[in-house]
Amino acid sequence: MQIFDSVKKQKLNFEPIEARKVRIYVCGPTVYDDSHLGHxxxxxxxxxxxxILIELKFDVKFVKNFTDIDDKILKKMDETGESLESITNRYIKSYKDDMQALNVLEADIEPKATECLDAIIEYILNLKNKNIAYEIEGDGIYFDTAQDNEYLSLSGKAKSDQNIARVDSNIDKRNEEDFVLWKFDEKWYESPFGRGRPGWxxxxxxxxKKYLSSGQDYEIDIHAGGIDLxxxxxxxxxxxxxxxxxxxxxxxxxxxxxIKVNDEKMSKSLGNSFFVKDAxxxxxxxxxxxYLLSSHYRAHFNxxxxxxxxxxxxxxxxxxxxKRxxxxxxxxxxxxxxxEFLNAMRDDLNTSKALATIDEFVKTANENLDQNPKDKSQKGEILANLELIARVLGILQIDVYEYFQFGVSDEEKTKIKDLIEERNEAKKLKDYTKAxxxxxxxxxxxxxxxxTPSGTMWEKV
Incomplete structure (x- = not known):
């Protein structure tokens, strides 16, 4: 399998740290609002x-976090008067409901920041003991970027005012690029360096380190998230x-x-931050x-x-x-x-090519069924192909008749059911005109x- 590495900016043959085992960490949402199309x-x-890794028989351990303490959450607390737990639990549930509706598999581990404070504090304490982190009195603990000779090597950025503007600003920092590890605040959590809360x-x-560390030179195989991260x-x-x-x-x-919406970058300031629940x-x-997987994952999606x-x-x-x-x-x-289908997916998740392969399969399968509608072997093969597609793409999980009933109200469904029963009764009485x-x-x-042999089915056309 090949994947595009964002740091090396090229496709690389995927070779896990341990044979057939894959450790993946994905940055999850900051839970201060409902999930949007970017999520x-x-x-x-x-x-x-x-x-696809599971389909290729890899043993995958998948972790996705929830950031449940953050400036945006604190602002929401001030605006609503709600507790941190009330806000974050509500939006975690909302996110999970949305992901379930999208057939996104639940992560093996879904840690919250507030549940990992010991691990966070230990990490900061280690940096501080090595003089890589330092304290600004009354403010917090900061990372000294000058101690890292490879800083900015991941993103390939050069030092500039634009980059500096995206990290915390404090005139007492040793370097403009330094960023906060722990923000002092008496309202929050105890630590060896004072009460406060963790930086993002x-x-x-x-x-x-806590959930996925390989114990080798690389902590994990794959770290993933949005390009903005x-x-x-x-x-x-x-x-x-x-x-x-x-x-x-x-x-x-x-x-x-x-994600763009109608050719504009999605943002709350533009009023086009499209919530999943609305879609x-x-x-x-x-x-x-x-629809969202029809475009390559690295492409900007409109x-x-x-x-x-x-x-x-x-x-x-x-x-x-x-249905056939x-x-x-x-x-x-x-x-x-x-x-052909799996080779497309092995090519850095080439969904465009995979879907083209599916389109051709659907066309050919329908033609063959038209010519040999009673060929049981052919039908079994088609069904197996569809199950492969379902496993890898996460589709075809809905009853084939219910799928085509979406958008019909409960009141309309009741009326349709009554009419079908009335028609069935007319057929029993051989009143075919009424039927x-x-x-x-x-x-x-x-x-x-x-x-059908299972009864009369219906769909909206």
Missing amino acids: AKSAISFDLLRR HTECVAMI LFPHHENEAAHCRCGEQKTLAKYWMHNGF LKQNLGEVLRF YSDEDLSASKKRLDKIYRLK VIDSNLGKENKEFKE DEIREKLASMQISIMD
């Missing part, structure tokens, strides 16, 4: 990575590990691209997932309703094929299809019905 894109991108950058590197967050994490542990934090770094009101989670609609039609075709073989016995995947009238009435409601 969804990142989560789906690295869920896809995890799924120490949280993830401490969690990696490369600097300063990942840069500063890597500096922690180099100076504190004399190790390289990750063997490979992977980053997903930005889910209009679309099935699987439809949104399929969200538009028109493109989403086109993507849904593509997914509809796959579901319609599944759903009652078949499972066979074995077609070797040629499986190899046809009911079918036509359902058709006028944009409802198509299908008589």
Whole structure:
């Protein structure tokens, strides 16, 4: 398998630290608000990575954190009068609900910053004892970037006012680039260097050491997150590990691209920070997932309703094929299809190529079914191919009939059910004229019905 390393800026053959074992850490959300499309894109991108590695028989340990203490959370506390726990627990639940709707597998470990204070404090204390961290009285503990000869090597940035502006500003810092490790504040947590709360950058590197450390020169195999985290967050994490542990934090770094909405970068200031929960009101989670993975994970993604609609039609075709073989016995995947599909995914998660392979498979499968509708072996193979697609892409998890019923209200469903029962009763009485009238009435409601061995099924057309 090949993956694009964000630091070396090239595709590399993936060789894990330990044979067949993969340690992955993904930066999760800061839980002060509901998740937006940027969170969804990142989560789906690295869920896809995890799924293909599992399909390729790697033993994957996957950790994603929750930042549950942060300036944005403190601001929310001031605005609402709520406790930290009330705010963060609510938004953690909201995030998890959204990810479940998007078929994102739950991480093996999902640590919170507030649950890892001992590990964070230990990391800072180690840096302080090595004179890599220093105290500014009344302010906090800072990382001395001058002690790291490789600082800015991860992001490839040069020292500039623009870079300095993105790290904490304090005239008493030894160097403009230095960043806070521990902020003094009597309201928060006890530590050997005074009461306070952790800075953002120490949280993830401490969690990696606690939950994933390989005990070798590289702490983990893959560190992943949004491209906006490369600097300063990942840069500063890597500096922690180099100076504190004399190790390289990750063997490979992977980053997903930005999300745009109608050609504008998504941001709250522009009023286009599109929440996942709002998108889910209009679309099935699987439809949104399929749309977001249709573009390469590293590409900057432009969200538009028109493109989403086109993507849904593509997914509809796959579901319609599944409906044709759903009652078949499972066979074995077609070797040629499986190899072509997995090779596309091995190529740095080349979803565009993988989906093109699926499109061709769907077209050919439908043609073959039209020619030989009773070929059980063929149906079993098609179903196996679809299950492979489902495992790797995280789609096709919905009942094939329910998928096409999305958007129909409970009141409408009750009416449809009553009409179908009335039609079935008319057929029992051999009143075919009435049965046809009911079918036509359902058709006028944009409802198509299908008589199957399992009963009369329906879908919205």
